[in-house]
Amino acid sequence: MPWWVIEPGLRPLYEWLRELWSEGERLPVMVVVAWVPEDGRPLLAERELIHELLSRGLPLLNIEAARAGWQRSLL
Numbered sequence: 115m116p117w118w119v120i121e122p123g124l125r126p127l128y129e130w131l132r133e134l135w136s137e138g139e140r141l142p143v144m145v146v147v148a149w150v151p152e153d154g155r156p157l158l159a160e161r162e163l164i165h166e167l168l169s170r171g172l173p174l175l176n177i178e179a180a181r182a183g184w185q186r187s188l189l
Contacts, residue, residue: 147163148163
């Protein structure tokens with residue numbers, strides 16, 4: 115186990131990253147579209163963005179949904 119994985123609870127994350135890398139040298143990406151203060155309810159802001167994108171007919175960036183040929187409707 116690499117030195118940066120101190121918490122045993124992070125082992126599943128480490129294994130998932132290794133699996134992604136072994137499947138064509140892929141790594142996860144997080145796209146930050148806005149900063150929301152902690153007291154600004156960040157999960158609500160995220161949900162609102164998801165609904166806005168879906169209402170405009172834009173797909174979510176989800177490779178697993180693309181592989182399966184479907185995207186779960188959140189609206």
